[in-house]
Amino acid sequence: MGLLQKVMEELKTAMKAKDKVALESLRAIKSAILLAQTENGSRGDLSEAEGVKLVQKLVKQxxxxxxxxxxxxREDLAAPELAQVEVIEMFxxxxxxxxxxxxxxxxVIETTGAVGMKDMGKVMGIVSQELAGQADGKTISKIVKDRLSK
Known part of the structure; x- marks a missing residue:
């Protein structure tokens, strides 16, 4: 089942439950998917990797x-954003x-033989590709930077 189908199923459930936060979050995902599918040069359907990248972007925003x-x-404005993060992260x-x-x-540092900050780009590229969707880029970057600066 593709990302759009999963979102549509959750959207139906949220509508029945009258869950406003979930509805808003799921509509944002649906909108982003539809925009990505209709972009110039797009082949229509999103791959799983593209879907993960899109959802990660929404969470980061x-x-x-x-x-x-x-x-x-303004905690009153931050709370709804964080509530949406929880819903979007389900995907x-x-x-x-x-x-x-x-x-x-x-x-990765051991296998590539990286020794300093000059190798950070090489390590980041491999680790980011390997952990696509399973770890935040900021977290990966911090860990790589810590390891290479020792």
């Missing part, structure tokens, strides 16, 4: 918005723990 609201002392693969990401980063 909401988290960034919530962070800005929190900085400005992402299970997220790895920091320890699991550290193991993958250590293995």
């Amino acid at each position: 909401r988290k960034d918005s919530a962070a800005i609201y929190m900085e400005q002392g 992402l693969p299970k997220q790895l723990s920091v320890e699991e990401v550290e193991k993958v980063v250590a293995r």
